[in-house]
Amino acid sequence: MIGFDEIRKIAQVTPSKILLLVMDGIGGLPHPDTGKTELETANTPNLDRLASKGICGMAYTVSPGITPGSAPGHMSLFGYEPTMYQFGRGIVEALGLDIEVGPGDVVVRGNFCTVDDDGVITDRRAGRIPTEVCKEQCAILNKGVAVSGTQVQFFAGKDHRFVMRLRGDGLSHHVGDTDPQHEGMHPLAPEALDPSATRTAEIAADIVAQARTLLKDRHPANMFLLRGFSEHPDYPSINDIYGLTPACIAPYPMYRGVSRVVGMDILPAGETLEDEVAALKKNYDKYDYFFMHYKKTDAKGEDGDFDAKVQAIEDYDRVLPSILELNPDVVIVTGDHSTPAGLVGHSWHTVPVILSAKYCRRDEVTAYGESACLKGGLGVFAAVELMPLAMANALKLNKFGA
Amino acid sequence: MIGFDEIRKIAQVTPSKILLLVMDGIGGLPHPDTGKTELETANTPNLDRLASKGICGMAYTVSPGITPGSAPGHMSLFGYEPTMYQFGRGIVEALGLDIEVGPGDVVVRGNFCTVDDDGVITDRRAGRIPTEVCKEQCAILNKGVAVSGTQVQFFAGKDHRFVMRLRGDGLSHHVGDTDPQHEGMHPLAPEALDPSATRTAEIAADIVAQARTLLKDRHPANMFLLRGFSEHPDYPSINDIYGLTPACIAPYPMYRGVSRVVGMDILPAGETLEDEVAALKKNYDKYDYFFMHYKKTDAKGEDGDFDAKVQAIEDYDRVLPSILELNPDVVIVTGDHSTPAGLVGHSWHTVPVILSAKYCRRDEVTAYGESACLKGGLGVFAAVELMPLAMANALKLNKFGA
Numbered sequence: 002m003i004g005f006d007e008i009r010k011i012a013q014v015t016p017s018k019i020l021l022l023v024m025d026g027i028g029g030l031p032h033p034d035t036g037k038t039e040l041e042t043a044n045t046p047n048l049d050r051l052a053s054k055g056i057c058g059m060a061y062t063v064s065p066g067i068t069p070g071s072a073p074g075h076m077s078l079f080g081y082e083p084t085m086y087q088f089g090r091g092i093v094e095a096l097g098l099d100i101e102v103g104p105g106d107v108v109v110r111g112n113f114c115t116v117d118d119d120g121v122i123t124d125r126r127a128g129r130i131p132t133e134v135c136k137e138q139c140a141i142l143n144k145g146v147a148v149s150g151t152q153v154q155f156f157a158g159k160d161h162r163f164v165m166r167l168r169g170d171g172l173s174h175h176v177g178d179t180d181p182q183h184e185g186m187h188p189l190a191p192e193a194l195d196p197s198a199t200r201t202a203e204i205a206a207d208i209v210a211q212a213r214t215l216l217k218d219r220h221p222a223n224m225f226l227l228r229g230f231s232e233h234p235d236y237p238s239i240n241d242i243y244g245l246t247p248a249c250i251a252p253y254p255m256y257r258g259v260s261r262v263v264g265m266d267i268l269p270a271g272e273t274l275e276d277e278v279a280a281l282k283k284n285y286d287k288y289d290y291f292f293m294h295y296k297k298t299d300a301k302g303e304d305g306d307f308d309a310k311v312q313a314i315e316d317y318d319r320v321l322p323s324i325l326e327l328n329p330d331v332v333i334v335t336g337d338h339s340t341p342a343g344l345v346g347h348s349w350h351t352v353p354v355i356l357s358a359k360y361c362r363r364d365e366v367t368a369y370g371e372s373a374c375l376k377g378g379l380g381v382f383a384a385v386e387l388m389p390l391a392m393a394n395a396l397k398l399n400k401f402g403a
Numbered sequence: 404m405i406g407f408d409e410i411r412k413i414a415q416v417t418p419s420k421i422l423l424l425v426m427d428g429i430g431g432l433p434h435p436d437t438g439k440t441e442l443e444t445a446n447t448p449n450l451d452r453l454a455s456k457g458i459c460g461m462a463y464t465v466s467p468g469i470t471p472g473s474a475p476g477h478m479s480l481f482g483y484e485p486t487m488y489q490f491g492r493g494i495v496e497a498l499g500l501d502i503e504v505g506p507g508d509v510v511v512r513g514n515f516c517t518v519d520d521d522g523v524i525t526d527r528r529a530g531r532i533p534t535e536v537c538k539e540q541c542a543i544l545n546k547g548v549a550v551s552g553t554q555v556q557f558f559a560g561k562d563h564r565f566v567m568r569l570r571g572d573g574l575s576h577h578v579g580d581t582d583p584q585h586e587g588m589h590p591l592a593p594e595a596l597d598p599s600a601t602r603t604a605e606i607a608a609d610i611v612a613q614a615r616t617l618l619k620d621r622h623p624a625n626m627f628l629l630r631g632f633s634e635h636p637d638y639p640s641i642n643d644i645y646g647l648t649p650a651c652i653a654p655y656p657m658y659r660g661v662s663r664v665v666g667m668d669i670l671p672a673g674e675t676l677e678d679e680v681a682a683l684k685k686n687y688d689k690y691d692y693f694f695m696h697y698k699k700t701d702a703k704g705e706d707g708d709f710d711a712k713v714q715a716i717e718d719y720d721r722v723l724p725s726i727l728e729l730n731p732d733v734v735i736v737t738g739d740h741s742t743p744a745g746l747v748g749h750s751w752h753t754v755p756v757i758l759s760a761k762y763c764r765r766d767e768v769t770a771y772g773e774s775a776c777l778k779g780g781l782g783v784f785a786a787v788e789l790m791p792l793a794m795a796n797a798l799k800l801n802k803f804g805a
Contacts, residue, residue, distance in 0.1 A: 003469055360746065360750070362433075362440075364777065376777075382467060382783065389468030390467050391468070393750075400472050401469050402489060
């Protein structure tokens with residue numbers, strides 16, 4: 002594959018616009034009764050029309066057989082080889098919550114949890130406490146926790162989730178999780194995974210000890226678990242590589258976080274798909290690349306609710322014309338991974354892709370679905386190639402080599 | 404992908420013959436009135452028959468979305484990953500003009516151009532002066548330019564093009580272009596891109612100053628622009644890697660140049676396609692691999708002339724039987740890239756491929772065209788894989804691994 006150094010040499014800035022429309026977890030598996038996937042079951046006249054006009058294919062966002070997390074799935078769609086450009090859970094959560102992460106800071110994702118009198122975990126999510134309670138918990142910790150020479154700060158997320166940020170000299174993110182990933186166990190002691198992290202692990206252990214005291218009467222949220230110690234990944238931006246001025250429209254923190262890592266401007270996205278379209282229209286003149294994220298397809302797949310996922314797809318299809326009426330030069334519709342309702346979670350299956358543009362070479366595909374897109378002109382391919390394809394179709398790439 | 408070290412271990416010399424037939428820029432885009440590409444519009448009974456007998460597919464020569472220059476497009480067809488095996492414009496031009504380039508020599512591509520009294524470029528190609536005038540210009544420079552300790556030589560190409568060769572000790576090709584790529588600007592000063600190139604940049608600046616004086620009364624060709632300072636790339640040869648004895652039949656310098664870099668013998672190709680076939684027949688017993696290049700398909704695409712490109716394809720189809728009557732063991736028909744008339748230049752679109760051989764696994768494709776080949780047994784694939792496929796189908800590759 003062509004590298005960023007080569008791309009930089011051939012990328013050019015033009016007024017043409019690229020739209021990346023991600024239906025999270027769009028790929029599925031056939032319903033046993035009908036033999037049709039969620040997407041094939043849904044009535045999607047607008048997506049089908051777009052598929053007819055475009056070139057289609059089936060993509061893997063990481064590599065065949067690999068079930069992508071949200072971060073690598075999106076990095077791939079943004080043109081970054083996801084095995085080369087990895088980052089920890091902590092940084093993604095922090096960026097998604099608009100927490101400032103500077104050079105040298107260490108951030109880690111936290112869950113409030115329930116422990117019994119012996120300190121054994123009985124609920125890894127503390128009964129999914131309301132966000133308001135989570136905020137109270139963080140306030141207690143921010144007031145009570147003190148470490149000499151290091152600023153420690155807690156930021157509440159949704160429900161039981163929070164982010165802890167350590168700021169000071171000589172910190173390292175090479176610290177192991179305290180979350181053992183199973184109930185019925187004690188939290189793990191924070192372990193230095195590298196000699197450079199010895200002090201950070203000690204600081205983390207000190208914080209855990211202080212928290213145990215501060216939270217002991219806060220049942221069910223009487224303890225916390227940490228995972229994904231991480232630092233800000235210093236990756237080249239989409240603007241640096243492709244010369245694009247990119248914007249992200251995503252209601253959920255995680256996706257804003259990944260977008261911020263690759264240097265996108267984060268637009269206020271609202272809550273609903275209609276809000277997102279309004280944000281797109283309001284900012285359409287200011288950017289030449291938009292990433293728009295739709296969560297419901299994944300959420301319903303993760304619930305194992307086939308019919309609700311079908312419904313989420315049809316909801317999207319109804320809104321699509323209001324997006325397309327902007328006449329973007331290149332539109333890509335795809336997912337960051339599959340989330341078959343039958344598997345109640347992310348899966349390794351390829352995702353269907355439409356790329357529609359004036360100069361794409363149309364194929365014979367006339368429906369947006371897994372079986373239909375398999376016959377498309379893009380073949381079965383690596384999603385990381387979509388960014389160069391989008392650039393090419395927007396006439397933003399010069400010739401490579403003499 | 405399997406590397407050259409592995410290929411070397413399993414390649415064997417046999418009497419079987421491989422023919423790589425390149426129709427330059429063969430891929431196209433549909434005509435808006437008919438929905439058919441140039442290739443699909445052309446009447447090509449012989450190519451269609453070959454497609455029926457062979458295995459087909461759609462290939463990208465660099466990677467998806469990348470518009471290949473001629474050099475990387477061909478390197479890929481010759482089995483060399485084009486992002487790993489790059490070379491400058493200067494070396495390609497020099498080799499194509501049969502200019503000897505030794506170790507340590509630096510060659511650079513030149514354009515005669517027109518500058519006004521202030522030295523501002525008014526025509527980057529000096530009104531495309533005739534080749535005869537170009538020869539006079541080079542003679543003037545060869546007589547007049549002198550640099551102590553370095554041999555400087557100018558070689559005329561077609562029209563306004565020439566090659567400058569520097570021969571001496573301590574030269575480096577890490578010198579920036581003097582061609583600013585736009586009119587209305589002064590030529591750039593030759594800049595050392597690496598400390599090792601300081602002296603070479605000074606020499607180039609000295610030559611430019613001398614040339615300004617020597618050419619000042621030669622309007623419209625009263626100055627020149629330099630680009631692509633380069634050295635002979637020391638790449639392994641096709642013979643070294645594959646054990647083949649390869650020959651090139653190409654009327655145009657550029658393609659002979661790339662072929663020479665990978666160690667092909669350059670056969671006198673004449674001017675016409677019939678001349679090329681005669682060269683093939685005359686030398687058929689002496690080689691086991693032939694690369695035969697057809698330029699007209701690309702030239703007509705670059706002219707934006709859909710009908711003329713169709714005609715060029717039909718011309719080729721008529722001559723094909725006289726090639727196939729040699730009964731080569733493996734025939735590949737493809738292009739180095741697409742050149743849709745609608746885009747008036749090279750493009751990123753995949754190229755249709757036929758591989759016909761006794762032991763290929765036939766597919767259901769019965770026509771040589773973009774839509775037809777998409778359904779072929781090779782799928783959508785990287786053209787760099789064609790060389791191992793050709794070797795395999797010629798029964799020239801032993802088993803890999805125990």
